[in-house]
Amino acid sequence: xxxxxxxxxxxxxxxxxxxxxxxxxxxxxxxxxxxxxxxxxxxxxxxxxxxxxxxxxxxxxxxxxxxxxxxxxxxxxxxxxxxxxxxxxxxxxxxxxxxxxxxxxxxxxxxxxxxxxxxxxxxxxxxxxxxxxxxxxxxxxxxxxxxxxxxxxxxxxxxxxxxxxxxxxxxxxxxxxxxxxxxxxxxxxxxxxxxxxxxxxxxxxxxxxxxxxxxxxxxxxxxxxxxxxxxxxxxxxxxxxxxxxxxxxxxxxxxxxxxxxxxxxxxxxxxxxxxxxxxxxxxxxxxxxxxxxxxxxxxxxxxxxxxxxxxxxxxxxxxxxxxxxxxxxxxxxxxxxxxxxxxxxxxxxxxxxxxxxxxxxxxxxxxxxxxxxxxxxxxxxxxxxxxxxxxxxxxxxxxxxxxxxxxxxxxxxxxxxxxxxxxxxxxxxxxxxxxxxxxxxxxxxxxxxxxxxxxxxxxxxxxxxxxxxxxxxxxxxxxxxxxxxxxxxxxxxxxxxxxxxxxxxx
Amino acid sequence: xxxxxxxxxxxxxxxxxxxxxxxxxxxxxxxxxxxxxxxxxxxxxxxxxxxxxxxxxxxxxxxxxxxxxxxxxxxxxxxxxxxxxxxxxxxxxxxxxxxxxxxxxxxxxxxxxxxxxxxxxxxxxxxxxxxxxxxxxxxxxxxxxxxxxxxxxxxxxxxxxxxxxxxxxxxxxxxxxxxxxxxxxxxxxxxxxxxxxxxxxxxxxxxxxxxxxxxxxxxxxxxxxxxxxxxxxxxxxxxxxxxxxxxxxxxxxxxxxxxxxxxxxxxxxxxxxxxxxxxxxxxxxxxxxxxxxxxxxxxxxxxxxxxxxxxxxxxxxxxxxxxxxxxxxxxxxxxxxxxxxxxxxxxxxxxxxxxxxxxxxxxxxxxxxxxxxxxxxxxxxxxxxxxxxxxxxxxxxxxxxxxxxxxxxxxxxx
Numbered sequence: 022x023x024x025x026x027x028x029x030x031x032x033x034x035x036x037x038x039x040x041x042x043x044x045x046x047x048x049x050x051x052x053x054x055x056x057x058x059x060x061x062x063x064x065x066x067x068x069x070x071x072x073x074x075x076x077x078x079x080x081x082x083x084x085x086x087x088x089x090x091x092x093x094x095x096x097x098x099x100x101x102x103x104x105x106x107x108x109x110x111x112x113x114x115x116x117x118x119x120x121x122x123x124x125x126x127x128x129x130x131x132x133x134x135x136x137x138x139x140x141x142x143x144x145x146x147x148x149x150x151x152x153x154x155x156x157x158x159x160x161x162x163x164x165x166x167x168x169x170x171x172x173x174x175x176x177x178x179x180x181x182x183x184x185x186x187x188x189x190x191x192x193x194x195x196x197x198x199x200x201x202x203x204x205x206x207x208x209x210x211x212x213x214x215x216x217x218x219x220x221x222x223x224x225x226x227x228x229x230x231x232x233x234x235x236x237x238x239x240x241x242x243x244x245x246x247x248x249x250x251x252x253x254x255x256x257x258x259x260x261x262x263x264x265x266x267x268x269x270x271x272x273x274x275x276x277x278x279x280x281x282x283x284x285x286x287x288x289x290x291x292x293x294x295x296x297x298x299x300x301x302x303x304x305x306x307x308x309x310x311x312x313x314x315x316x317x318x319x320x321x322x323x324x325x326x327x328x329x330x331x332x333x334x335x336x337x338x339x340x341x342x343x344x345x346x347x348x349x350x351x352x353x354x355x356x357x358x359x360x361x362x363x364x365x366x367x368x369x370x371x372x373x374x375x376x377x378x379x380x381x382x383x384x385x386x387x388x389x390x391x392x393x394x395x396x397x398x399x400x401x402x403x404x405x406x407x408x409x410x411x412x413x414x415x416x417x418x419x420x421x422x423x424x425x426x427x428x429x430x431x432x433x434x435x436x437x438x439x440x441x442x443x444x445x446x447x448x449x450x451x452x453x454x455x456x457x458x459x460x461x462x463x464x465x466x467x468x469x470x471x472x473x474x475x476x477x478x479x480x481x482x483x484x485x486x487x488x489x490x491x492x493x494x495x496x497x498x499x500x501x502x503x504x505x506x507x508x509x510x511x512x513x514x515x516x517x518x519x520x521x522x523x524x525x526x527x
Numbered sequence: 528x529x530x531x532x533x534x535x536x537x538x539x540x541x542x543x544x545x546x547x548x549x550x551x552x553x554x555x556x557x558x559x560x561x562x563x564x565x566x567x568x569x570x571x572x573x574x575x576x577x578x579x580x581x582x583x584x585x586x587x588x589x590x591x592x593x594x595x596x597x598x599x600x601x602x603x604x605x606x607x608x609x610x611x612x613x614x615x616x617x618x619x620x621x622x623x624x625x626x627x628x629x630x631x632x633x634x635x636x637x638x639x640x641x642x643x644x645x646x647x648x649x650x651x652x653x654x655x656x657x658x659x660x661x662x663x664x665x666x667x668x669x670x671x672x673x674x675x676x677x678x679x680x681x682x683x684x685x686x687x688x689x690x691x692x693x694x695x696x697x698x699x700x701x702x703x704x705x706x707x708x709x710x711x712x713x714x715x716x717x718x719x720x721x722x723x724x725x726x727x728x729x730x731x732x733x734x735x736x737x738x739x740x741x742x743x744x745x746x747x748x749x750x751x752x753x754x755x756x757x758x759x760x761x762x763x764x765x766x767x768x769x770x771x772x773x774x775x776x777x778x779x780x781x782x783x784x785x786x787x788x789x790x791x792x793x794x795x796x797x798x799x800x801x802x803x804x805x806x807x808x809x810x811x812x813x814x815x816x817x818x819x820x821x822x823x824x825x826x827x828x829x830x831x832x833x834x835x836x837x838x839x840x841x842x843x844x845x846x847x848x849x850x851x852x853x854x855x856x857x858x859x860x861x862x863x864x865x866x867x868x869x870x871x872x873x874x875x876x877x878x879x880x881x882x883x884x885x886x887x888x889x890x891x892x893x894x895x896x897x898x899x900x901x902x903x904x905x906x907x908x909x910x911x912x913x914x915x916x917x918x919x920x921x922x923x924x925x926x927x928x929x930x931x932x933x934x935x936x937x938x939x940x941x
Contacts, residue, residue, distance in 0.1 A: 128804035129747070129778050133651045136814035139602075139821075163598060171596040185590035188583065190576040192568060193792045196544070229635065232825035245538050261821060268822040301534075336534060367533065381599045382829035393533040403541035410544060411674035412642055412823065413635035418793035419830035420597075 140260070140500060148498040156496035157514055159505035162312070162477050163381055164346075164444055167511045172444070174379050176436040180426040194415045196406040198227020198387075202421040205428035206372055206387040210341060210355055217362050221395040224402040226409065227416040230386040231342045231373030232261060237388045238338060238369050239269035240408050241401075246336060248301035255279070255291070255305070257502070259312045259340075262305065276304070279314045284470035284482045286316050292329060300334045308341035308370075309354040310476025313504040317347070317475055323357045327364045337366055342373040347476045349445035351438065367391040374424045376477065377441050383420025448477065451510040458519030466526060479505050487525040495521040545670070546911065553909045561907040562929060564920040567723070567888050568792060569757075569855050572922045577855070579790045581847040585837045589830075600826045602817045604633020604798075608832035611839040612798035616752060616766055616781050623773050623802045630801040630809040632816050633827045637753045637784030638671060640799035644749060644780045645679035646819045647812070652747065653712045658682045661713040663705070665689035667913060669723045672716055672751070687715065690725045695881040695893055697727050699736070706740045712747065719752035719781065720765040721887020724915035728758075728886055734768045738775050748772055753784040758887040760856035762849065778803050785835050787888065788852050794831025859888065862921040869930035875937055890916050898936040906932040 144160030166172045197203065203225040211218040228234030243250075252266045255278030263273050276298065277290030298304060306326070311317055318326060330337055339358050345351040361368050367390075374385040388405070392398040409415070427433045452472045459468050471479055483491070483503035491497040497518060499505045510518060543551075549565035571577045589595060603609065609631035614624065623629045634640035645662075653660045658680045664672045666686035673684050687709075688701025706715070717737075722728055729737060741748060750769050756762045769781050785796040799816070803809040820826070838844045867882040882890055894902065894914035902908045908929060910916045921929060 128808040129652060130803060130808040130812050132655070133808070133811045133815055135811050136818050139817075142602075171598050173596050177597070181590055185587060188578070191578055191582070191791055191793050192576050193566075193786075196547070229824035229828075232821075233823070236823055246534060248534065261825070264818070265822045268819075375599075380597050382597045382826070384824065384826075384828040390535070392535060397533060397535055397538070400538045400540045401535055403543070404538055406544070407541045407674075408678075410638075411671055411678045412639070413795060414638040414671070415636075415793070415795070417635065417795040417828035417831065419828065 144498045144500060147492070148496075151496050151498075153496035155514075155517055157498065157509055157518060159497060159499040159509040159518075162376070162506050162508065164376060164379060164477070164508045165511070167447060167513070169509070169511050169513075172379055174437065174440045176427050176433045176440060177379060177423055179433060179436070180423045180430075183426060184422060191418070194227070194418055194421075196226075196409050196415050197224075197402060198416045199418065199421045199425055201429055202385075202425035203227055203387055205425055207389055209351065209428060210344065210358055210370060210372055210389065211362065212352065212355065212359050215359065215362065217391050222392050222398055223389055224392065224398040224405065225387050225389040226402065226405050227421050228371065228386040228388045229413070229416060230375050230381075230384040230420075231340065231371055232265065232386075233384065233416075234371035234373070234386040234388040235262070235265050235340060236269060237405060237408060237412075238371055238390075239266050239271060241388075241390075241405060242303060242336070242338075242369070243270040244408070245404065246303065248336075249299065249303060251299070251302045252338070253295075253298055253302060253304045253335075255307065255311070257313060258305070258307075262340075271303070274298075274302075278311075279316055279480065281482065284316075284480055285473060286318055286322070288318065288322055292325065295326070295335075296329050296333065298333055298335060302333075302335055303338055304330060304335045305338045305340060306357070308339045308344070308358050310343035310347035310478075312342070312476070313478050313500075313502065314480040315474030315476050315478045316470075316480070318357070320356060320360075323360060327357075327361050327366065330361075331364060331366055337361060337368040339368050339370045341370060343376055343476050344372065345377040345438070345441040346445055349442035349449075351441070362391055367393070374420065377444075378424055378427065378437065380420045380423060383423065384417055385420030385424045448507045451507050451512075451515060452479070454512065454515045455510065455519055458516055459523060462519050462523035464519075464523045464527065477506055477508050479507055481505055481522070483522070483526070490525045491521055495524075497521050549909050549911065552903075556907055556909075558907040560928060562909065562920055562925050564908060564910040564916040564929075567787070567917055568919065569787060569790060569888070570919045570922070572858065572924075574920070574922050574925075577790060579848070579851040581838055581844055581851050582790060582834055584847075585834045585844065588837065589833055595833075597829065600633070600829050600832070602820050602826050603631070603813065604827045605829065605832040605836055607840060608796075608836040609633050609798060611836060612783060612785070613800040615762060615839065616755065616769055616783055616798075616800050617773060617802070618763065618766065618770050621770065621773060627806045628803050628809055630803070630813040630816075632799040632801070632813070632820065633832055634782070634797040634799050635795040635824060635827060636786055636797040637751065637782050638675065638797070639795065639824075639827075640782035640784070640797040641672070641675045641749075641751060642679060643816055643819055643823070644782055644799050645676050645681070646823075647816050648714060648747070648749070648780075649680040650819075651812075651815060652714070656680075661685050661710055663687045663709060663713055663715045665716070665718065665722070667724055668716065668718075669751070676716075685709075685713075689722070690727065690891065692893070695878070695891070696884070697729055697733065699729065699733050703736060703740055706737070706744060706746060709744065709746060711745045713744075714747045714749055715741065717748055717750050717768070719750045719755065719769050720767075721754035721758035721889070723753065723887070724889050724911065724913055725891040726885030726887050726889045727881075727891070729768070731767060731771070734771055738772055738777070742775060742777070748777055748779040750779060750781040752781055754787055754887050755783065756788045756849070756852040757856055757859075760853040760860075762852070773802055778808075785831070788855075789831075789835055789838075789848070790855075791831045791834060794834070795828060796831035796835055859918045862918045862926070863890070865923075865926050866918075866921060866930060869926060870933060873930060873934045875930075875934040877937065888917055888919055890918055892916055892933065894933070894936060895940075898940045901936045901940050902932055906935070908932055 141160055148158040207225040217223055228237050250272045251274050252271050253274045253276050254262055256275045276294035277287050280287035344354045347354045370389040372387045375381045390401050427437050456468045456471050481503045485501050488501055546566050553563040613629055613631040632643055634643055661683045662676045662681045663685050666689050687705035688698045691698035755765045758765045779802050781800040783798040786792045838848050863883045867879045870879045892914045896912050899912050
């Protein structure tokens with residue numbers, strides 16, 4: 022008798038529209054429950070919409086058994102449906118048939134998909150497994166010295182020694198970060214003679230390196246830039262830009278940038294596309310050392326870009342992750358940023374000290390908004406704090422303090438400028454050597470783009486099949502798009518690299 | 528060149544975060560008697576910040592180690608940190624660890640861990656992208672809890688009864704009733720120990736009752752553990768509730784902070800511990816959390832994690848650390864008993880046993896907003912409008928003044 026009741030109810034519940042489907046127990050009368058279960062209590066009753074009550078008997082074995090039956094059917098039928106507000110796909114736990122209501126043996130997370138492996142990390146993983154002594158890792162973008170080793174800058178070591186000797190406390194930073202750091206960061210980007218800097222019509226908050234700074238800015242624009250949801254990225258751009266802006270709630274669009282035929286800037290295409298971007302959209306520009314192509318506009322081209330961007334009244338978001346690291350000259354690398362501001366374009370800017378100070382894992386970065394005046398800057402700052410507080414409360418001190426000491430201590434700053442030029446020069450040297458070695462190998466291709474491009478990365482122009490061969494036959498690892506990290510090239514392996522590239526391209 | 532109207536012209540000025548404004552006001556106050564009982568950071572009896580001796584030692588070790596560099600950590604963080612941080616929370620003999628069904632995400636402080644957990648739950652819990660899942664926070668709670676879950680996308684943040692102002696203790700019945708009435712699969716933010724701001728924790732028996740209801744109602748436990756060790760002086764005691772839930776078979780999240788118990792406030796060291804049914808589920812969860820981390824901060828800062836990992840993996844340093852933690856906890860306990868005894872000997876109206884019944888850094892004194900205002904304006908003693916005081920702000924030198932001032936506030940102002 023009891024089972025008939027269960028089966029009929031099961032049919033009933035399945036025929037209901039998905040909106041009405043109960044997410045828990047069946048609708049049975051309290052009397053029904055009371056008759057079967059000693060654990061019944063008067064409060065185990067809930068009202069259901071449309072009248073009637075719902076029994077919530079915790080220990081009813083009949084409930085458990087019927088649930089098992091229903092769950093099998095429901096799981097099949099509803100596995101793909103989204104049931105809306107009550108809680109989407111009805112997770113169907115399987116209860117064991119015991120008197121005690123045991124926990125569902127299935128997990129809350131059964132439906133969680135495995136995230137796709139990070140393509141760049143995948144390169145490093147494969148590299149690590151390779152036993153070839155000649156192997157080269159040209160994947161991830163961290164600087165290496167000519168021995169292929171990580172390089173801790175001497176000015177960083179000195180700053181760290183100063184910090185250790187002072188035995189400072191570890192009190193929370195303000196939400197906006199270390200003031201000496203943010204001020205020095207703004208000055209580094211804008212230039213000490215910048216009107217915007219001197220007038221104080223800017224706000225700079227400390228961010229978690231480049232990513233964190235980009236994300237704060239993205240969230241800020243999502244909340245306060247109501248004119249558009251669209252962010253225009255260059256084609257191609259750093260792989261993480263898209264998910265960052267998307268997770269912040271914005272939409273992604275693109276403008277032409279890289280010309281694969283020439284391995285250089287498609288300036289005409291870029292100007293054409295940008296001049297058609299709807300007014301008051303957001304456009305992201307790489308300030309220098311474009312990632313992943315290494316292709317930067319020349320100064321005359323930057324001037325034209327500024328003019329068209331101003332004409333279209335676009336909000337400019339500069340991503341500057343390589344100031345100093347690109348050309349070796351911090352002022353030259355910040356030229357575009359400063360030019361745009363001088364043209365009256367109130368940009369927003371994210372900076373990273375991961376590469377130019379080698380502070381990768383310390384997460385030192387900054388986000389800046391150029392405002393109309395200092396009063397507006399204060400308002401903007403207050404809102405940035407509201408965004409940061411529920412993300413991580415306040416930023417980590419160590420990296421920012423190292424960067425601040427370097428920027429604010431004259432001898433250390435001088436030393437840093439020499440060291441960052443040293444890194445840039447080594448990269449430029451490797452580019453030159455790679456091209457000359459390719460010539461020596463007898464390659465008939467034009468490899469000029471390797472020396473035309475700038476910064477850590479080089480878009481070789483190699484096709485996926487050629488990349489595949491480099492990995493399989495020569496143990497030279499790079500991403501499928503043919504991007505190599507020049508930092509992984511040394512005087513010791515540049516010959517091997519040239520030889521391998523020639524083999525797969527001749 | 529006239530500038531066009533700014534796109535940010537309409538951006539309103541946001542109110543400052545209350546607790547930081549309190550400290551700012553305190554700093555500007557010139558009165559020599561001033562006392563800061565606001566922000567939650569440990570202070571010595573001299574009223575100074577305290578860098579744990581073991582932390583200084585490890586910092587010097589790190590500074591002197593020429594082999595260390597500043598390379599990126601993996602997205603999920605320093606492996607030795609993650610494993611040991613979770614082990615601290617769950618216990619060396621945790622069945623979940625033995626069964627290999629735990630995961631960890633190094634995060635930027637407790638806040639960062641909460642945020643990653645919240646972002647994940649919004650995307651993957653109770654369906655996919657189900658922003659309507661109710662999230663319950665205690666009444667009262669740390670004010671940032673609301674913002675974390677709202678900014679993560681949840682639309683329905685509710686409160687559950689917690690603090691009983693009349694009896695100055697836990698409103699267990701109200702709490703359990705709220706859990707009974709909560710829609711199934713609701714998320715509940717539970718303070719693992721040293722409830723902020725009330726300092727009132729459920730007893731083990733009460734936790735058992737809470738767990739029973741949550742199990743039956745399919746409610747998701749998200750623990751916030753910011754004071755492990757700091758509350759009672761014992762790591763194990765302070766982790767009892769989390770471990771009990773694990774032993775009861777729950778899948779849960781636990782956001783851990785090492786800001787207070789390691790005194791590493793500004794290094795942003797935290798950990799999100801994930802306990803799942805089995806390794807496969809946990810792996811998939813971590814893979815999705817990686818994606819969330821990647822667009823939030825890419826990879827976490829290394830300095831603080833190194834300090835914690837070095838300490839936890841060395842038996843000697845670990846013992847030193849536990850000792851340092853006990854030093855802090857003991858000073859807080861002493862201040863509690865001293866404050867209570869002074870109020871009682873002054874004959875301050877009301878009962879004051881809650882000062883010693885409560886645990887951790889904070890105490891809900893029971894002072895009302897008018898009395899709080901009196902304390903701040905007339906006595907230059909800074910505390911939150913809720914009546915919350917940070918016990919760490921008390922010292923042997925200011926105990927008398929604070930006790931007398933509370934006495935005045937309670938007798939003069941109603």
